[in-house]
Amino acid sequence: MTIADTEEKRTVLQAKGLTKVYRTGEVEVHALRGIDLDLAEGELAVLLGPSGSGKSTLLNILGGLDTPTEGRLFFRGEELEGHDDRALTAYRRDHVGFVFQFYNLIPSLTARENVALVTEIARAPMDPAEALGLVGLEERLDHFPAQLSGGEQQRVAIARAIAKQPDVLLCDEPTGALDSETGILVLEAIESVNRRLGTTTALITHNRSIGGMADRVVSFADGRIVETWHNAQRQPARALSW
Numbered sequence: 001m002t003i004a005d006t007e008e009k010r011t012v013l014q015a016k017g018l019t020k021v022y023r024t025g026e027v028e029v030h031a032l033r034g035i036d037l038d039l040a041e042g043e044l045a046v047l048l049g050p051s052g053s054g055k056s057t058l059l060n061i062l063g064g065l066d067t068p069t070e071g072r073l074f075f076r077g078e079e080l081e082g083h084d085d086r087a088l089t090a091y092r093r094d095h096v097g098f099v100f101q102f103y104n105l106i107p108s109l110t111a112r113e114n115v116a117l118v119t120e121i122a123r124a125p126m127d128p129a130e131a132l133g134l135v136g137l138e139e140r141l142d143h144f145p146a147q148l149s150g151g152e153q154q155r156v157a158i159a160r161a162i163a164k165q166p167d168v169l170l171c172d173e174p175t176g177a178l179d180s181e182t183g184i185l186v187l188e189a190i191e192s193v194n195r196r197l198g199t200t201t202a203l204i205t206h207n208r209s210i211g212g213m214a215d216r217v218v219s220f221a222d223g224r225i226v227e228t229w230h231n232a233q234r235q236p237a238r239a240l241s242w
């Protein structure tokens with residue numbers, strides 16, 4: 001195996017020159033203006049930036065929910081064909097887990113059943129109870145969403161996202177709707193999944209404090225990466241405050 005092969009294996013996701021222009025009538029919005037970003041195996045990256053800086057647009061493209069106007073995306077060295085819906089669907093289904101600000105659980109299904117919806121169609125799923133255990137909800141398997149707190153519902157959403165054992169976990173403002181104490185529990189769940197399963201994780205936030213838990217922080221402004229730094233040591237989510 002050559003050094004180049006090894007490097008390629010260590011990079012899970014690679015974005016090159018991504019741009020995104022939204023056109024609404026006469027109006028053009030340049031949401032991304034040339035993003036180069038690699039996510040390494042097992043890394044926890046925090047994508048930081050103010051509202052409107054393009055973070056969600058980037059996350060959606062990295063996860064195959066949207067396509068760039070220009071630029072290329074590689075998953076484990078293979079290019080994802082931007083306009084081939086089937087390839088993107090297969091990539092999303094087999095390799096990507098999403099967590100959004102709002103949990104999108106099905107109210108009439110229990111925590112376990114919400115997770116099972118995904119494990120039933122996944123290639124190598126874990127048991128829903130095991131996934132819920134990983135986020136600290138082993139005592140809540142048969143609760144309905146209405147019987148769970150916001151933070152617990154978000155942890156069910158994380159369990160649902162990771163139960164198919166995705167290569168990449170993409171989290172868009174996962175603590176945006178939560179108070180800080182509850183938010184930290186949710187971040188601990190993400191941290192634990194990243195450490196125990198080695199899932200490459202990208203977490204979007206506008207909250208600078210959350211950057212402390214990352215291996216690397218990538219800071220955005222106006223559709224561009226303006227700064228990147230590595231933390232010499234990751235702070236445990238439990239030690240964060242805001």
Ligand SMILES: Nc1ncnc2c1ncn2[C@@H]1O[C@H](COP(=O)(O)OP(=O)(O)OP(=O)(O)O)[C@@H](O)[C@H]1O
Nearest residue numbers: 022024029031049050051052053054055056057058
């Ligand atoms: N579907 C769309 N159609 C038109 N413009 C869009 C669309 N989605 C996003 N935009 C615009 O693109 C820019 C980047 O939006 P994006 O949601 O990626 O930013 P963000 O950094 O995630 O913001 P927030 O933190 O508020 O979610 C914004 O100016 C937004 O208005």
